[in-house]
Amino acid sequence: MRPTPTAVHPAARPPDGSDPRCVPHKLAGPLPVGDACGYPDYTAEEHDVWRTLYARMAQLLPGRAADEFLTGLDALGLNHERIPALAAVSRRLQETTGWQIARTPGLLDAHDFFSHLARRIFPCTDYIRGRSELDYTPAPDCFHDIFGHTPMIMHPRFADFYQKIGQSALACRDPAIAEGLTRIYWFTVEFGLVQNPGGLRIYGNGIISSSGETLHSLTAAVEKRPFVPEQTARQPYDIWHFQDVLWVVESFDQLEAQFVRWSKAHGLL
Numbered sequence: 001m002r003p004t005p006t007a008v009h010p011a012a013r014p015p016d017g018s019d020p021r022c023v024p025h026k027l028a029g030p031l032p033v034g035d036a037c038g039y040p041d042y043t044a045e046e047h048d049v050w051r052t053l054y055a056r057m058a059q060l061l062p063g064r065a066a067d068e069f070l071t072g073l074d075a076l077g078l079n080h081e082r083i084p085a086l087a088a089v090s091r092r093l094q095e096t097t098g099w100q101i102a103r104t105p106g107l108l109d110a111h112d113f114f115s116h117l118a119r120r121i122f123p124c125t126d127y128i129r130g131r132s133e134l135d136y137t138p139a140p141d142c143f144h145d146i147f148g149h150t151p152m153i154m155h156p157r158f159a160d161f162y163q164k165i166g167q168s169a170l171a172c173r174d175p176a177i178a179e180g181l182t183r184i185y186w187f188t189v190e191f192g193l194v195q196n197p198g199g200l201r202i203y204g205n206g207i208i209s210s211s212g213e214t215l216h217s218l219t220a221a222v223e224k225r226p227f228v229p230e231q232t233a234r235q236p237y238d239i240w241h242f243q244d245v246l247w248v249v250e251s252f253d254q255l256e257a258q259f260v261r262w263s264k265a266h267g268l269l
């Protein structure tokens with residue numbers, strides 16, 4: 001399975017191979033988890049990039065982001081002005097859904113990545129993109145990982161679903177089913193939409209950490225289909241362009257139940 005479900009920003013440009021952030025890491029030892037994650041000596045410029053990104057997205061999210069995402073974001077209490085400490089975010093997750101954060105040096109090899117998810121540990125970067133990359137990054141940074149990913153991991157049903165993705169991926173031996181699982185990951189965790197009482201909303205962090213994709217995803221230019229894992233698993237995706245098909249869940253109970261059904265049908269859970 002390609003190790004890219006969390007890897008490529010939707011507005012990314014193809015990496016030329018010279019950026020070390022685009023090279024997946026095969027771990028030689030355990031990652032620091034929770035309070036073992038140190039706090040880097042960020043520059044004022046790096047904090048300002050975080051502040052700028054946060055302010056831009058906070059303006060776009062009302063009426064577009066899922067209620068569940070906004071509730072998680074609020075409960076995390078992230079600092080708007082300074083890059084949060086992974087250890088502090090990890091404590092909030094652990095108190096709420098029993099997840100923790102591990103500090104990863106960058107993209108992880110697929111097996112290493114999913115083995116963390118299976119143990120309710122989210123591998124998270126702690127570096128931030130440069131100011132020239134506000135609209136895209138060639139690989140995840142801590143704005144994508146913390147702001148984009150962790151709010152949904154505060155939601156109990158989503159948190160359980162996310163762990164089951166990891167468990168299913170580890171159990172998968174069939175490349176065709178693994179490809180389907182990668183597509184399900186892509187169209188839910190990274191690019192999912194949910195039908196909230198107030199209307200169609202975004203919960204996929206690949207959308208939420210991109211202002212361009214956030215504006216594009218809810219327009220009529222994107223075909224929305226009800227999430228059915230068998231169909232989503234057959235839908236190819238394009239990591240270099242805006243998506244033209246997205247999949248909508250009715251609720252996170254439905255997302256988890258449908259995924260468990262699909263996964264059990266393939267003997268992965």
Ligand SMILES: [Fe+2]
Nearest residue numbers: 005006007205
């Ligand atoms: Fe991601």
